[in-house]
Amino acid sequence: MSGHLNWIGYRTIVRKEITRILRIWGQTVVPPAITMTLYFIVFGNLIGRRIGEMGGFDYMQFIVPGLVMMSVITSSYGNIVSSFFGAKFGRHIEELLISPLPNGVILAGYVTGALARGLMVGGVVILVSLFFTRLEVQHPLITISVLMLTAVVFAMAGMVNAIFAQKFDDIAIIPTFVLTPLTYLGGVFYSIGLLPEFWQKVSAFNPILYMVNGFRFGILGVSDVSIGRAYVIILVFALLLFATCMTLLNRGTGLRS
Amino acid sequence: MLALQVQNLTKTYANGVEALKGISMDVEEGDFFALLGPNGAGKSTLIGIVSSLVNCTSGSIRVFGASVQRERSRAMTYIGLVPQELNFNQFEKPIEIVVNQAGYYGIHRKTALERAEKYLRQLQLWDKHDKPARSLSGGMKRRLMIARAMVNEPRLLILDEPTAGVDIEIRRSMWEFIREINERGTTVILTTHYLEEAEQLCRNIAIIDHGNIIENTDMRSLLAKLDIETFVLDLRECLEQPPVLEGMEIMMRDEYTLEVSLPRRKSVNALFAELDHRGIHVVSMRNKANRLEELFLRLVDKGQAA
Numbered sequence: 001m002s003g004h005l006n007w008i009g010y011r012t013i014v015r016k017e018i019t020r021i022l023r024i025w026g027q028t029v030v031p032p033a034i035t036m037t038l039y040f041i042v043f044g045n046l047i048g049r050r051i052g053e054m055g056g057f058d059y060m061q062f063i064v065p066g067l068v069m070m071s072v073i074t075s076s077y078g079n080i081v082s083s084f085f086g087a088k089f090g091r092h093i094e095e096l097l098i099s100p101l102p103n104g105v106i107l108a109g110y111v112t113g114a115l116a117r118g119l120m121v122g123g124v125v126i127l128v129s130l131f132f133t134r135l136e137v138q139h140p141l142i143t144i145s146v147l148m149l150t151a152v153v154f155a156m157a158g159m160v161n162a163i164f165a166q167k168f169d170d171i172a173i174i175p176t177f178v179l180t181p182l183t184y185l186g187g188v189f190y191s192i193g194l195l196p197e198f199w200q201k202v203s204a205f206n207p208i209l210y211m212v213n214g215f216r217f218g219i220l221g222v223s224d225v226s227i228g229r230a231y232v233i234i235l236v237f238a239l240l241l242f243a244t245c246m247t248l249l250n251r252g253t254g255l256r257s
Numbered sequence: 258m259l260a261l262q263v264q265n266l267t268k269t270y271a272n273g274v275e276a277l278k279g280i281s282m283d284v285e286e287g288d289f290f291a292l293l294g295p296n297g298a299g300k301s302t303l304i305g306i307v308s309s310l311v312n313c314t315s316g317s318i319r320v321f322g323a324s325v326q327r328e329r330s331r332a333m334t335y336i337g338l339v340p341q342e343l344n345f346n347q348f349e350k351p352i353e354i355v356v357n358q359a360g361y362y363g364i365h366r367k368t369a370l371e372r373a374e375k376y377l378r379q380l381q382l383w384d385k386h387d388k389p390a391r392s393l394s395g396g397m398k399r400r401l402m403i404a405r406a407m408v409n410e411p412r413l414l415i416l417d418e419p420t421a422g423v424d425i426e427i428r429r430s431m432w433e434f435i436r437e438i439n440e441r442g443t444t445v446i447l448t449t450h451y452l453e454e455a456e457q458l459c460r461n462i463a464i465i466d467h468g469n470i471i472e473n474t475d476m477r478s479l480l481a482k483l484d485i486e487t488f489v490l491d492l493r494e495c496l497e498q499p500p501v502l503e504g505m506e507i508m509m510r511d512e513y514t515l516e517v518s519l520p521r522r523k524s525v526n527a528l529f530a531e532l533d534h535r536g537i538h539v540v541s542m543r544n545k546a547n548r549l550e551e552l553f554l555r556l557v558d559k560g561q562a563a
Contacts, residue, residue, distance in 0.1 A: 008360055009363055090344070091344035095357070096361055098310060098336065100334045100361075256309070257311045
């Protein structure tokens, strides 16, 4: 297929994904907004007032970037894993598999759909946060690029999960036992400077730490890690996951008998 | 030109099941081709490999000259597939399902909408185009899959039991639709368990059993191989025992019904003359099974005995 025909195929997948996100907005956009509102009220407002400052900011201001990033990570991962696995389970993934679309276009379409949901949810959480605190974005380009790259990384991770998943339980294991602990330990609620040295070194192996801090640097201008290293780590994960997704799709793992 | 060229195709699944054992067959462009076989014979595996849903173990497969293994994208542009199982998103609307499928083939949205309306109307689904697909009846869902397969206007349409579970009226309208598509030049490959359907529609045929092609010829030659035909005769008066006629096997179903196995060399006129001579009057007559069905069962039984 020519580039133009692939472009139409890509747009079709993206349109379908966004239509799905909007059709079930009560499951895709509203729950993260409610959860994050509770975080803002409980952690930011009630507990945060007793904590005082962190990293030179009100505790509420400090946790906003982390909570936005947390919702973007779970939404982009969750979107692709439920949509792609749902298509596999309902067998309508065959509509794509028998089409002439190259695997790269299929991956790009689903990742863009997940990115769209990540951005929608991130936008809603930022809007909610404005009811509780004031935000002045220090580095807009860094903010948006880290946000988008993170959504893309977790979308591709979700794709790997969806490809291997055989049953619905399989799409809940990674978010529950890997993603949630890494996110909570990734500096969303605290600066790793508060940790003992040993745990600071352990935290350095958590990729989410770099994403949260990269985003926090973009918004607040402060970070526990260097912004350069954060970009390198995010890009390395993006490339590794892209290569994994393409290899699995080209082999037909979990999709073609 | 060959629409489909299959050479020495084998498929062994991970669990060791040998679904195809080196089959070869050709389908000419414009043909209406029947692919028959009992359940588990390998038909769906073959269709899966042609449509790239299943990876073959060895051999080659070409669609209008394009190798499915090496030029997948080009080969797939030629194919429309109606699978055996429902495989669309039940939460989407028929119009979305058909238009999205067109998009995957690189068809502009405007053209896709026009074609979707055309095929949904032709398949009597237009009044449901905006309703969730899950609300359609079984027959409508099958027709929706045909509309979806037609939206890229394929040169090769593969129908894997398209009329399974569909009532006779809708089945006949689907036959009519598919026959028209074939007359306009689309090559059609049909698998079905309704052998009457295959006999009426198809010009050429392959029968697969246990992963091997046991027959591959034109329909007329195949039917000519049927050396014995069995007829059911309804009688005016009752009989106590069946008549004995030379060279024919006659059984009584009940006192008013005879089952006569007639060798091809004997004419039906000879049968009637003999019965008339014995004062047996026939009210009506029909085939016990349709001819292809009778032949199919014999071929498959022979294959199993071997």
